[in-house]
Amino acid sequence: MDAVRKFQSLELNKKYHVKSYNGPFMTKFGDCYVLFCASDDDGLEEPFELYATKRLTKYLKERKPNKRFNFIVKERDGKKYPFIEDYHCCVI
Numbered sequence: 001m002d003a004v005r006k007f008q009s010l011e012l013n014k015k016y017h018v019k020s021y022n023g024p025f026m027t028k029f030g031d032c033y034v035l036f037c038a039s040d041d042d043g044l045e046e047p048f049e050l051y052a053t054k055r056l057t058k059y060l061k062e063r064k065p066n067k068r069f070n071f072i073v074k075e076r077d078g079k080k081y082p083f084i085e086d087y088h089c090c091v092i
Helices: 054-063
Strands: 015-027 030-040 047-051 069-076 079-085
Touching: 030 054, 047 054, 054 079
Parallel strands: none
Antiparallel strands: 015 030, 015 069, 030 047, 069 079
8 A cells, every 4th residue: 555645635526435444543633543445436446544534533433433434525615524424523
């Protein structure tokens, strides 16, 4: 796998599958997770690692999913954020 990607590098309106995750671990910005993802669109993209956003971190802490979940990359005010179906929080 290549270097860990940042969320803002993901494609807008694309669906991603989180296969598993590691963490939390402490960074200078607070708790963080590394997600192991794959895209849903064509299935040709290699799996990759992704730093979790604040919203994804909050989701992982609150819901403690059984390692697998999906999100879609949305945009508000020029900033991308993860949309997770059936999950609403104020962090973008």
